[in-house]
Amino acid sequence: MIKIEHLYKTYHADDPERRHEALKDINLTIDDGEVYGIIGESGAGKSTLVRNINLLERPTEGTIVIDGKDVTDYKGKQLLDLRKNIGMIFQHFSLFAQRTVLGNVMFPMEVQGKKKDEAEKRALELLDMVGLADRAENYPSQLSGGQQQRVAIARALANEPTIMLCDEATSALDTMTTKQILKLLHRVNKELGVTIVLITHSMTVAEAICDRVAVIENGSIVEEGPTKEVFANPQSHMARALLGLEDVDEDGRPVGELDEFDAEMSREFAAPHAASAAEGKAE
Amino acid sequence: MDFNAFFAQYGALLAQGTWDTIVMTVLSTLFAYVLGIPLGVLVTITADDGLWPHKACNRILGWIVNIGRSIPFIILLVAIIPFTRFVVGTSLGVPGAIVPLVVSAAPFVARMVEQSLREIDGSLIEAAQSMGASTWQIVWKVYLKESVPSLVRGASIVFITLFGYAAMAGTVGAGGLGDIAIRYGYQRYQTDVMIVTIIILIVLVQIVQSIGDVTARKLDKRNR
Numbered sequence A: 001m002i003k004i005e006h007l008y009k010t011y012h013a014d015d016p017e018r019r020h021e022a023l024k025d026i027n028l029t030i031d032d033g034e035v036y037g038i039i040g041e042s043g044a045g046k047s048t049l050v051r052n053i054n055l056l057e058r059p060t061e062g063t064i065v066i067d068g069k070d071v072t073d074y075k076g077k078q079l080l081d082l083r084k085n086i087g088m089i090f091q092h093f094s095l096f097a098q099r100t101v102l103g104n105v106m107f108p109m110e111v112q113g114k115k116k117d118e119a120e121k122r123a124l125e126l127l128d129m130v131g132l133a134d135r136a137e138n139y140p141s142q143l144s145g146g147q148q149q150r151v152a153i154a155r156a157l158a159n160e161p162t163i164m165l166c167d168e169a170t171s172a173l174d175t176m177t178t179k180q181i182l183k184l185l186h187r188v189n190k191e192l193g194v195t196i197v198l199i200t201h202s203m204t205v206a207e208a209i210c211d212r213v214a215v216i217e218n219g220s221i222v223e224e225g226p227t228k229e230v231f232a233n234p235q236s237h238m239a240r241a242l243l244g245l246e247d248v249d250e251d252g253r254p255v256g257e258l259d260e261f262d263a264e265m266s267r268e269f270a271a272p273h274a275a276s277a278a279e280g281k282a283e
Numbered sequence B: 001m002d003f004n005a006f007f008a009q010y011g012a013l014l015a016q017g018t019w020d021t022i023v024m025t026v027l028s029t030l031f032a033y034v035l036g037i038p039l040g041v042l043v044t045i046t047a048d049d050g051l052w053p054h055k056a057c058n059r060i061l062g063w064i065v066n067i068g069r070s071i072p073f074i075i076l077l078v079a080i081i082p083f084t085r086f087v088v089g090t091s092l093g094v095p096g097a098i099v100p101l102v103v104s105a106a107p108f109v110a111r112m113v114e115q116s117l118r119e120i121d122g123s124l125i126e127a128a129q130s131m132g133a134s135t136w137q138i139v140w141k142v143y144l145k146e147s148v149p150s151l152v153r154g155a156s157i158v159f160i161t162l163f164g165y166a167a168m169a170g171t172v173g174a175g176g177l178g179d180i181a182i183r184y185g186y187q188r189y190q191t192d193v194m195i196v197t198i199i200i201l202i203v204l205v206q207i208v209q210s211i212g213d214v215t216a217r218k219l220d221k222r223n224r
């Protein structure tokens, strides 16, 4: 279980000109085995929030509790061990270009000091699971985006984490490939029991895979709950805006009626989510 | 010009000179990298946005590198003669040239290394961090490993620069091609010796550059 309590993150706290409160009083509980979505506009603080979970970013205030342990101040060996338990995948895959696919998947085991032959065996199993066993000796530049993300997923699973963080993992991919990746993440969640925290700005993605979602706006959570409920009956302006139901200004305040252009845009962007989300679930 | 007579007279001299120049350059490039890589890595990771931010350390290293970079080689060469004597016992010949070559090249190498490392995308460093890699492992397995092609390209530039410096060192007692060009070509007006020396230098530089380019391309797995 991941428990985030009164989390604040302020960048450049001591420089009044650059000071930026990226997160404000975030409280969240993510249960074991669920797929938790974090949705919001660009710059809302989604990445910052997720990066506080594996302490790539340090909270300015507040605590991060994982499996009952307060990890907020973890350093050194403790921190490295914590991260071993939390896999992460990224929007642009972040594979090591000078290593083969196999070398990439072995990397996390290599840094944990696992024996080479054991690491290789496990890496090949993982590649088999993501359907890329035959590409083990290729380099990332020889793979498509979707294949690269599958390698990244295999790599993130190498040390048998119980949590996986996905930062816009499908944002650089087309619809078909996005579906494949979501299907794979769904399997990772169901078959391996990995808790998934998934950032997305796509309602389609959120609806397809998330059990619960939090809507974040200007560094605060404005709505939270089971995906179905939030989607069926959005309470916050931001959630309604993300669903294309109304428009908001920069501060998230409603701007009243949609004009014709906005309404059209909203339909264009929001309409496919229901249909394709259903497909995504069916798979 | 009678080639046979020319080579009978100067062949051995030029061969020895070429060999000395190559030895000077290769050894000083190697030693310069032994010093320059750690220096470059430290400058990179101690930067404010680095893996291991450390203001004081970064400033001091930056100064050292800049001072080293700002002294023209020919001045450094004579200025550190006492130091050179202290390290290798002489300021003459190949050993006497290697010390100033290394001292002047190490800061240059540090900057080249820093530049190569900075090309590495920050998200790769984060990915490695998220997998629980230590700072040392990230330096070794991500920064250095991922920048190998770029480092090789940098090394051929360093090598060629040192080649030129080695020729300069030749003018103050280091031997090698520079020495030959000055003594025969300049002081005794033997234009043919001067020309041949220059041709040898040009050919060697071309060879090194080509080897560097081909190696870097071969090593770079980003090329399909």
Ligand SMILES: Nc1ncnc2c1ncn2[C@@H]1O[C@H](COP(=O)(O)OP(=O)(O)OP(=O)(O)O)[C@@H](O)[C@H]1O
Pocket (backbone or CB within 6 Å): A011, A012, A020, A022, A040, A041, A042, A043, A044, A045, A046, A047, A048, A049, A201
């Ligand atoms: N290292 C940093 N230094 C200063 N400000 C930062 C830093 N990282 C993020 N920010 C700021 O914090 C805010 C939240 O950034 P964050 O990356 O978390 O947004 P996001 O919701 O992930 O956006 P996107 O969807 O575009 O990725 C932004 O205004 C951003 O400019």
Ligand SMILES: [Mg+2]
Pocket (backbone or CB within 6 Å): A046, A047, A048, A167, A168
């Ligand atoms: Mg982001």
